[in-house]
Amino acid sequence: MASRMLFKRSLLQASVLRNSIRHASSNVAAYNGKKNANGKYTVTMIEGDGIGVEISQAVKDIYAAAGVPIEWEPVDVTPIIKDGRTAIPDVAIESINRNLVALKGPLATPVGKGHVSLNLTLRRTFNLFANVRPCKSIEGCATAYDNVDTVLIRENTEGEYSGIEHVVVPGVVQSIKLITRPACERVIRYAFQYAQSIGKTRVLVVHKASIMKMSDGLFLKTAQDIAKEFPDIKLESEILDNTCLRMVTDPEPYKPVVMVMPNLYGDILSDMCSGLIGGLGLTPSGNMGDKVSIFEAVHGSAPDIAGKGLANPTALLLSSMMMLRHMKLNEYADKIESAILATLASGPANITRDLKGTASTKHYTEQVISRL
Amino acid sequence: MLRQLSSKSVSSGLVRNSTRSATSISDVFRPKKYGGTYTVTLIPGDGIGAEVTDSVKEIFKAENVPIDWETINVTGVGNKTEAFNESVLSLKRNKIGLKGILFTPVDRSGHASFNVALRQELDIFANVVLIKSIPGVNTRHKDVDFALIRENTEGEYSGLEHQSVSGVVESLKIITREKSERIARFAFDFALKNNRKLVTCIHKANIMKLADGLFRQTVRDVGEEYPGIECKDMIVDNASMQAVSYPQQFDVLVLPNLYGSILSNIGSALVGGPGLIPGCNIGTEYAVFEPGCRHVGLDIKGKDQANPAAMILSASMMLRHLGLDDYATRISDATYKVLADGKVRTADLKGKSSTSDFTRAVLNNLEKM
Numbered sequence: 001m002a003s004r005m006l007f008k009r010s011l012l013q014a015s016v017l018r019n020s021i022r023h024a025s026s027n028v029a030a031y032n033g034k035k036n037a038n039g040k041y042t043v044t045m046i047e048g049d050g051i052g053v054e055i056s057q058a059v060k061d062i063y064a065a066a067g068v069p070i071e072w073e074p075v076d077v078t079p080i081i082k083d084g085r086t087a088i089p090d091v092a093i094e095s096i097n098r099n100l101v102a103l104k105g106p107l108a109t110p111v112g113k114g115h116v117s118l119n120l121t122l123r124r125t126f127n128l129f130a131n132v133r134p135c136k137s138i139e140g141c142a143t144a145y146d147n148v149d150t151v152l153i154r155e156n157t158e159g160e161y162s163g164i165e166h167v168v169v170p171g172v173v174q175s176i177k178l179i180t181r182p183a184c185e186r187v188i189r190y191a192f193q194y195a196q197s198i199g200k201t202r203v204l205v206v207h208k209a210s211i212m213k214m215s216d217g218l219f220l221k222t223a224q225d226i227a228k229e230f231p232d233i234k235l236e237s238e239i240l241d242n243t244c245l246r247m248v249t250d251p252e253p254y255k256p257v258v259m260v261m262p263n264l265y266g267d268i269l270s271d272m273c274s275g276l277i278g279g280l281g282l283t284p285s286g287n288m289g290d291k292v293s294i295f296e297a298v299h300g301s302a303p304d305i306a307g308k309g310l311a312n313p314t315a316l317l318l319s320s321m322m323m324l325r326h327m328k329l330n331e332y333a334d335k336i337e338s339a340i341l342a343t344l345a346s347g348p349a350n351i352t353r354d355l356k357g358t359a360s361t362k363h364y365t366e367q368v369i370s371r372l
Numbered sequence: 373m374l375r376q377l378s379s380k381s382v383s384s385g386l387v388r389n390s391t392r393s394a395t396s397i398s399d400v401f402r403p404k405k406y407g408g409t410y411t412v413t414l415i416p417g418d419g420i421g422a423e424v425t426d427s428v429k430e431i432f433k434a435e436n437v438p439i440d441w442e443t444i445n446v447t448g449v450g451n452k453t454e455a456f457n458e459s460v461l462s463l464k465r466n467k468i469g470l471k472g473i474l475f476t477p478v479d480r481s482g483h484a485s486f487n488v489a490l491r492q493e494l495d496i497f498a499n500v501v502l503i504k505s506i507p508g509v510n511t512r513h514k515d516v517d518f519a520l521i522r523e524n525t526e527g528e529y530s531g532l533e534h535q536s537v538s539g540v541v542e543s544l545k546i547i548t549r550e551k552s553e554r555i556a557r558f559a560f561d562f563a564l565k566n567n568r569k570l571v572t573c574i575h576k577a578n579i580m581k582l583a584d585g586l587f588r589q590t591v592r593d594v595g596e597e598y599p600g601i602e603c604k605d606m607i608v609d610n611a612s613m614q615a616v617s618y619p620q621q622f623d624v625l626v627l628p629n630l631y632g633s634i635l636s637n638i639g640s641a642l643v644g645g646p647g648l649i650p651g652c653n654i655g656t657e658y659a660v661f662e663p664g665c666r667h668v669g670l671d672i673k674g675k676d677q678a679n680p681a682a683m684i685l686s687a688s689m690m691l692r693h694l695g696l697d698d699y700a701t702r703i704s705d706a707t708y709k710v711l712a713d714g715k716v717r718t719a720d721l722k723g724k725s726s727t728s729d730f731t732r733a734v735l736n737n738l739e740k741m
């Protein structure tokens with residue numbers, strides 16, 4: 001009798017959890033945008049601070065030259081204080097909600113006590129639960145590593161970034177890492193679907209469940225449950241320490257997998273992977289939500305070179321390629337991407353200073369356009 | 373007063389990179405010596421532990437190192453805790469130990485990590501890992517030379533977790549000023565004694581403003597007492613990126629527990645892998661030496677394939693800690709010579725030699741010295 005009750009209860013819990021994820025069976029984070037009256041898609045453009053203006057212009061110029069059916073809707077996301085909390089202006093929120101997709105340059109987070117970063121605010125406002133970070137070696141940008149080709153998906157809403165912290169007594173702080181099954185399910189299911197969409201056959205969960213048995217244990221257990229929905233994809237798991245060690249020794253074995261992990265590990269490892277291919281100036285990033293998705297350059301706003309025409313727009317450009325593919329505009333993505341890669345491979349005269357080249361933003365942009 | 377006393381004894385018990393002078397620990401804290409020999413607790417551990425500690429035993433025997441081993445066979449496989457408790461008692465008696473890595477199960481019903489429990493029980497709070505390019509071992513990165521000082525007893529490894537309701541778990545990370553202060557002091561003392569000029573605090577205070585904020589601020593405060601040493605800080609994701617692109621910029625890193633685990637693994641990959649990295653855990657009263665990059669190596673257990681260099685070098689660090697510097701230098705020189713010659717290479721360095729081949733090569737070098 002008791003066990004039957006228990007069974008009933010767990011069924012109930014399961015259905016509650018299931019309801020908490022909309023469209024569990026359909027594709028997570030799919031793009032459902034429609035063309036406007038001009039036959040084009042409208043995309044929100046958050047140019048950002050510092051060099052954001054210049055690199056956004058480069059994207060616009062290249063898109064115009066390539067004839068991409070996109071109209072940009074620029075918005076300002078300078079934060080406002082609403083009910084005592086950091087918030088995004090309503091106009092910006094409406095724009096993104098309407099267009100379902102946005103491209104975002106770097107934002108300078110004002111340094112000060114208690115100020116929530118704008119990036120974090122954006123993720124929370126639009127519930128952008130998965131951060132997708134592919135890293136691929138780029139010809140012309142040599143590092144100690146060749147042939148890097150990794151994809152990392154990071155849980156973007158909870159974990160160590162829950163923001164729940166308190167001082168127990170002076171000098172003793174507790175910081176709470178929060179792991180919930182619905183958030184794990186959502187990001188892990190997305191990872192499996194992403195693996196399918198790019199033709200990879202393995203999903204690798206990176207965790208530290210040896211030490212954090214309950215929290216990371218829940219993440220791992222959820223992955224094992226979700227894996228049953230995807231019989232054609234193999235689930236593997238690896239302890240964080242081993243991933244760090246093996247990846248830095250030789251990234252080659254990570255080619256066939258899509259990695260998925262809790263927030264902090266994803267933050268650290270995604271930047272580490274960027275380091276393998278030459279830094280944040282070359283790394284694209286996408287933040288996927290149930291309804292909207294925001295693609296962004298993850299590097300800083302580089303105030304020291306802002307306005308001088310020296311900035312490298314590659315990261316924002318490559319992020320916009322992810323955006324085009326998300327919008328199923330693959331042919332444009334392929335065309336522009338090969339022009340970008342050809343330009344980067346064409347020698348120091350055509351690449352920017354951060355890549356040890358001599359080109360200005362404008363020259364680089366022209367070179368990409370000439371190769372379209 | 374008490375804090376002063378303990379921090380003093382910590383700083384004097386530091387491992388030395390290459391300096392030869394004997395350590396000067398006050399007698400209460402000294403490992404016990406009877407009839408001219410020290411008794412050292414030996415915990416071979418799981419995986420490759422038995423093979424690589426055998427290598428150390430063989431070398432120590434050949435060199436007549438004045439040490440008696442008190443071997444305790446602890447294992448993390450299964451759920452037995454008797455041997456573990458015995459090892460803690462043994463370490464409390466002898467105050468010094470050499471240890472392999474104990475396996476930790478991933479499943480939730482499994483026991484908590486014995487490795488972590490041991491460090492917490494003995495309060496061996498400072499984990500020292502030396503990441504240095506080794507002549508003869510060619511990797512993608514050249515001239516790497518930095519030390520990681522990792523807080524070993526709190527942070528994300530507090531072991532405090534609970535399930536609020538089904539499907540919602542909270543895991544507590546604990547950061548205290550007291551423990552942050554003593555690890556910071558250890559790091560600056562280490563820098564001072566080893567002639568290093570820069571201590572970088574690794575943190576994520578932009579997100580964990582209170583916890584990592586406390587750690588960062590404490591390191592800064594302690595740093596002000598060391599005017600000759602530069603004190604910087606760096607966010608952990610940036611540090612990981614910098615480590616794989618420009619690791620030469622690092623000198624001494626001081627880190628909370630989890631970030632220490634991440635960066636010691638990245639660091640070991642930069643210079644040739646866990647088979648080469650020595651390490652130790654030091655507290656006010658006890659010291660346990662173990663490979664710096666803590667990998668258990670269950671997959672190659674018993675195959676005579678493991679690289680014993682990390683364990684041999686950890687053991688020679690231990691000899692320095694005991695003031696047996698001449699033995700330490702001979703053994704580490706002989707080991708580095710095997711690596712420099714490059715003829716005997718274990719599988720981790722893409723060679724075909726066995727663990728016993730490596731041991732024999734070290735012994736041969738010692739005979740010629």
